[in-house]
Amino acid sequence: MVRESIAPELSPDLLERIYLRQREHQFSRDRQRAIADLDRLIDAHLDQVSADLEQTGTEQP
Amino acid sequence: MKIHSLSMKNFMPFKGDVTIEFPTDDHRNVMIIFGDNMRGKTSVLNALRWGFYGRALDRHSREIPITEIVNKDAANEGDFTVEVQIQFSSNDGQHFDLRRKAREREYTTRPESPEAFSTQVSLRIDGMPIQGDLIETEINQVAPEQVSRFFLFDGELLQEYETLLIEGSDQGRRIKEAIEQVLGVPSLINGRDDISVILKGAQKIQARDLRSVQGLDHLAQTQTMLSERQDRLQSDLAGLKSRLDKARQSRQLLEDRLSGLDSIHQSKARHDSLGHDIANAQEHQAVLEAQRREVLGEAWQDLLEIRVAPIRRLLEERRDAADERRADLKDLQRQIVNLENSLQTKLCPTCQQPISEEMRNATGSELGRLNVEIERHSHESDDLDTINSRLSTLSKISGAQARERLAKIDRDLQQVELTIVKATNEMERIFVEIQGYDTAEISHWRTERDEWLREDGILTSRITATESELEKVRQSLASNQHAIETKAPARSQHSTQKVALCTNIEEVFRRSIESLRDALRQDVETRATEAFLQMTTQEEYRELRINKNYGLVIIDKHGERVDRRSAGAEQVVALSLIDGLNRTGRGVGPVVMDTPFARLDPSHRRRILEYLPTVSSQFVILVHGGEIDEEMDLAPIADRIGATYLLREINSRQTVLERR
Numbered sequence: 001m002v003r004e005s006i007a008p009e010l011s012p013d014l015l016e017r018i019y020l021r022q023r024e025h026q027f028s029r030d031r032q033r034a035i036a037d038l039d040r041l042i043d044a045h046l047d048q049v050s051a052d053l054e055q056t057g058t059e060q061p
Numbered sequence: 062m063k064i065h066s067l068s069m070k071n072f073m074p075f076k077g078d079v080t081i082e083f084p085t086d087d088h089r090n091v092m093i094i095f096g097d098n099m100r101g102k103t104s105v106l107n108a109l110r111w112g113f114y115g116r117a118l119d120r121h122s123r124e125i126p127i128t129e130i131v132n133k134d135a136a137n138e139g140d141f142t143v144e145v146q147i148q149f150s151s152n153d154g155q156h157f158d159l160r161r162k163a164r165e166r167e168y169t170t171r172p173e174s175p176e177a178f179s180t181q182v183s184l185r186i187d188g189m190p191i192q193g194d195l196i197e198t199e200i201n202q203v204a205p206e207q208v209s210r211f212f213l214f215d216g217e218l219l220q221e222y223e224t225l226l227i228e229g230s231d232q233g234r235r236i237k238e239a240i241e242q243v244l245g246v247p248s249l250i251n252g253r254d255d256i257s258v259i260l261k262g263a264q265k266i267q268a269r270d271l272r273s274v275q276g277l278d279h280l281a282q283t284q285t286m287l288s289e290r291q292d293r294l295q296s297d298l299a300g301l302k303s304r305l306d307k308a309r310q311s312r313q314l315l316e317d318r319l320s321g322l323d324s325i326h327q328s329k330a331r332h333d334s335l336g337h338d339i340a341n342a343q344e345h346q347a348v349l350e351a352q353r354r355e356v357l358g359e360a361w362q363d364l365l366e367i368r369v370a371p372i373r374r375l376l377e378e379r380r381d382a383a384d385e386r387r388a389d390l391k392d393l394q395r396q397i398v399n400l401e402n403s404l405q406t407k408l409c410p411t412c413q414q415p416i417s418e419e420m421r422n423a424t425g426s427e428l429g430r431l432n433v434e435i436e437r438h439s440h441e442s443d444d445l446d447t448i449n450s451r452l453s454t455l456s457k458i459s460g461a462q463a464r465e466r467l468a469k470i471d472r473d474l475q476q477v478e479l480t481i482v483k484a485t486n487e488m489e490r491i492f493v494e495i496q497g498y499d500t501a502e503i504s505h506w507r508t509e510r511d512e513w514l515r516e517d518g519i520l521t522s523r524i525t526a527t528e529s530e531l532e533k534v535r536q537s538l539a540s541n542q543h544a545i546e547t548k549a550p551a552r553s554q555h556s557t558q559k560v561a562l563c564t565n566i567e568e569v570f571r572r573s574i575e576s577l578r579d580a581l582r583q584d585v586e587t588r589a590t591e592a593f594l595q596m597t598t599q600e601e602y603r604e605l606r607i608n609k610n611y612g613l614v615i616i617d618k619h620g621e622r623v624d625r626r627s628a629g630a631e632q633v634v635a636l637s638l639i640d641g642l643n644r645t646g647r648g649v650g651p652v653v654m655d656t657p658f659a660r661l662d663p664s665h666r667r668r669i670l671e672y673l674p675t676v677s678s679q680f681v682i683l684v685h686g687g688e689i690d691e692e693m694d695l696a697p698i699a700d701r702i703g704a705t706y707l708l709r710e711i712n713s714r715q716t717v718l719e720r721r
Binding site: 001010024026029030042046049 | 207248249258559573
C-alpha cells in the first residue's frame, strides 16, 4: 500500500529482501554489517536493472 | 526453538553440578518444577538468563552481581567457579551448545567484587565453534535478549502489563519498546536508518559526479548544502536522543533507588512533622505553666475567702434582720401618729366616733409603750449602718476561683504532655526505622530525579523541533533530486540511480513504520483475543481490544468496556498479550514461567494449563505447592507432562533438584 502510493515502480521483491535482511540484523548492535549487506543488495539490484535495460534497450522511469 | 538441557554449577542455591533435562517431545512438552519459596525457582529462570545473556535479574529487574550468584557454600570451600551450559535447537534444526563460565581472576584468593571475576562464553553450532564477537549475534537470532521477558518471565511481574493502559508511564514505554522489538518494528526503523546512511554516501558520490556535468553544478551545490545541513541536524538529533536516553537512564536509576525508599522518605517527613508538633506542644505547655503560676499567685484570695465567707454570711443575716426591724419602726411611728391624733381630737382614729375617758387613758398608756419601743429601735438603726459598712469592706475581698482554673489548666497540661509523649515515642520508633539511611541523600535523589524529569521534557521538545526541521530538509532534498532526475545526463549516472532508489526505499520504510505498527497491533489483538477466550472462565467477555501502547481492555458481550478487572482477570489478560506477541512476532518457542498462578483460581489455572502448551514448543512452569493442586490441576494435562522436578532444601544456602 505504502509502496504503491510513494513509488509504484519500486520492486516489491527488493523491499521484501531488504526487510528480511533487516529482521536478521534487528538485534545486532553492529549496524555496519547490516549497512554493508544492504548496500550490496541495492547495488546488485541496480546492476540487474542496468543489465535488463541493456537487453531490452528501453529506459526505466 | 527448543531447550534440551540446562546444566548449572555453583549457581545460586545449586552447589556443584545440577542438570535439568527438558522434554523435547512435541506433545509431552510440559515441564513442572516444584519448589517452596526461597528454594531456587527464580534461580532456575536466572540460570537461563545468565547462560543466554550473561545477566541474572532480581524482582526489580536489577542485575544481580556475580558475587551474589556464586553458591555461598561452594565459595566458603574456596570454589568460586560458576558455570551454566544450555543445549538448545533452533526451529531450522541447528543444534546449539552454549557455555558461560565465571571464575575468580588469577592471583585473586577471595573475590569480593564483580571486577574480581572473569567470564568466558563459548558457543558451538552443530559442533562448529563460533567466534567470540559473533556469539551474541547468533544467540539473538534464536532467542533475542530484548524480547526474553516474553518467554522467560516472572509471574509476579505480570501486573507490569497494566501500565500499558496508562498513557505516558515510563514503565509502559519500556514494555512497549520491548513489545515492538518482539514484533519486528525495529527492523523497519533500523532499515530506514541504515538506508539513510547508504543514501548519504550515494548523494556525496552523486554531487561529485554532477559537478563534472555542465549545467548541473548548481543542483550539485544545492544538494551538497542540503546534505550538510541534514548531517548537522542528524548529528544534533543523535546528540539530543543520546542525552534523552541518559536523562531517562539516570532518572530510572534514581526511581529504582527511591522505589524501596519511598516509605523511608515518608517516615522522615513524619519524623520532621512530629518534631514540629512537639515544638508547638512545648510552646503551649510553657504558656499553660505561666498561666498556672499566675493562678497560684492569686490563690491566697481563696484562702482568705474561706475565713471571710462565714462573717459575710452572718453580717448579711444581721443586715436582713435589721431591715425587717426598720420596717417595724416605720409601722410603730405610724401607730404613734394615729394615737397622738386620737388623744388630741378625742375621736376614734378608725370610726371617728368620740372615745371614752377610759379608752383615752388606755391610748395614752399604749403611746408611752410605743415611744419606749421606738427609742430602742433607733439604737438598732445605728447598728445597721455599721453592718453595711463592714459588708462593704468585706465585698472587696473576692475569691480567685483558683481551684477551678487550676483544674482546667492541669487538664490541658496533661493533654499536652500526652501529645508530647506520644509524638516522642513515635519519633523514636521512626528513628529506629530510618537510622542507617541518609535521609538527606534521599531528598537529594528526589530533587535530582525531578530535575531529570524536567530535562526529559526540554529534550523531548527540542527533539520534536529538530525532527520537524529535518523533515523540511528531507523534502527539499527530494525536490532537488527530482530536478536532477529530469536531466538526461544525470539520469544515466549510477550514482543518481542509486540516490533515486535509496530515496524511495527510505521513504517507503519511513511511511511503513506506522502502518506496520497498526497491522501488528491488529494481529496481536486478534491472537490475544483467541488466547483470552481460551483461558478466561467468564462467558460474559467477548474480546480484547488493543490501544496504541499495546494495552488490552476487555470488552463484554454487550460491547461495553470492562473497567474494573480482578487481579486474576488482569493476569489472564497479561498472559493473553504475551501469547499474542509470541505468536505474532517470535514464532513458536519455549515459554518458561516463574510463579504464574499465584493470583488465579483453579478454573483459570486449568484452562491456562490446557491452552499454553498447545501454542509453545515447551511449556515450563516453576511453581510452589500453594499455587497448584497436583491432582486437580495436573490430571487434565497428565499426558502432556514430559518431566517433573522438585527443588528440595539442604540448608538455607543450598538446594538440590530431584527428578520425579
